[in-house]
Amino acid sequence: MSSELPLLLETINFAAEKHRNQRRKDPDATPYINHPIGVARILSHEGGVTDIEVLQAAVLHDTVEDTDTTFEELEAMFGNKVAKIVQEVTDDKTLPKQERKLQQVEHALHCSHQAKLVKLADKLYNLRDLNRCTPEGWTAVRAQEYFVWAAQVVKRLRGTNTALEEKLLQLFKERDVDM
């Protein structure tokens, strides 16, 4: 574990620099890096995950999708395994939004166990964030639709991590969303 700590800090620092100018969509415009750090923290603290590659991939999971970061760069910095997990959880932003959302539902089933863990924690963080406050420009209907879509993704991630899945199920129940 001791050798993993500097590596994790290196990873967090890399993501912080990449997301430097990005903000969340909440009214306070929270620094974006709060999200990937929170996703890794959910995995560790609530999911009991100790796999360093999964925790690193969680920290890096939105760098390619939302910044100028490339997979080649991640591979060179953090190795093939971490880069591959990030690749699995990265949406193709050239696709129209509807198709992108549909692809996530379809791809969820075929992801690696490591990628499934990151996906579960990403959804858990975002759904809690939606309960905390509505993003700028979002209606209550849009927030509810996000819950409905997320449930379709999470349904296909079942059998990955009991603790995280139970917490997600509870959030869906509170919104009367079937999973």
Ligand SMILES: Nc1nc2c(ncn2[C@@H]2O[C@H](COP(=O)(O)OP(=O)(O)O)[C@@H](OP(=O)(O)OP(=O)(O)O)[C@H]2O)c(=O)[nH]1
């Ligand atoms: N709930 C919430 N989400 C915010 C906020 N700020 C940024 N986001 C991000 O917005 C995405 C969800 O918004 P959408 O409109 O559905 O997706 P889009 O940005 O990709 O078009 C999530 O992306 P993602 O992490 O890549 O996950 P995913 O939803 O694509 O799986 C989430 O992290 C915020 O204040 N609250």
Ligand SMILES: [Mn+2]
């Ligand atoms: Mn995310």
